[in-house]
Amino acid sequence: MEYVWMWGVIAGALAVISAVLLSGRGAGLLAGYSTALLAERAHVNAPKLARIMGGAVLACAIYAAAVALLVYAHIQGAVDRTTLFLVAGIGAIAPVAALCVAGYRANMGTYS
Numbered sequence: 001m002e003y004v005w006m007w008g009v010i011a012g013a014l015a016v017i018s019a020v021l022l023s024g025r026g027a028g029l030l031a032g033y034s035t036a037l038l039a040e041r042a043h044v045n046a047p048k049l050a051r052i053m054g055g056a057v058l059a060c061a062i063y064a065a066a067v068a069l070l071v072y073a074h075i076q077g078a079v080d081r082t083t084l085f086l087v088a089g090i091g092a093i094a095p096v097a098a099l100c101v102a103g104y105r106a107n108m109g110t111y112s
Helices: 002-022 045-078 081-091 094-110
Strands: none
Touching: 002 045, 002 094, 045 094, 081 094
């Protein structure tokens, strides 16, 4: 049961970070932006960058919540281990793809 709580806490933390980023604030949470020089930051549309990355983090939060539900279903006996690993493994493609697309969109749309 501890894995359900672990995935739930991860999903909750990602949802909070996503809400901050989707509001257009919190670009300082992003590693590449927070370590950039001030001259480089001047060329970046920080609110747009934050909103794009917020959408990707939201996809990761939804994935973490789905895995928590799958683990709970496995504990209850509704899902066997093979199905759990298969669905969670294939489902991991979605948040990774969301992060890749968000990074591409952030680089294409924010630099002038």
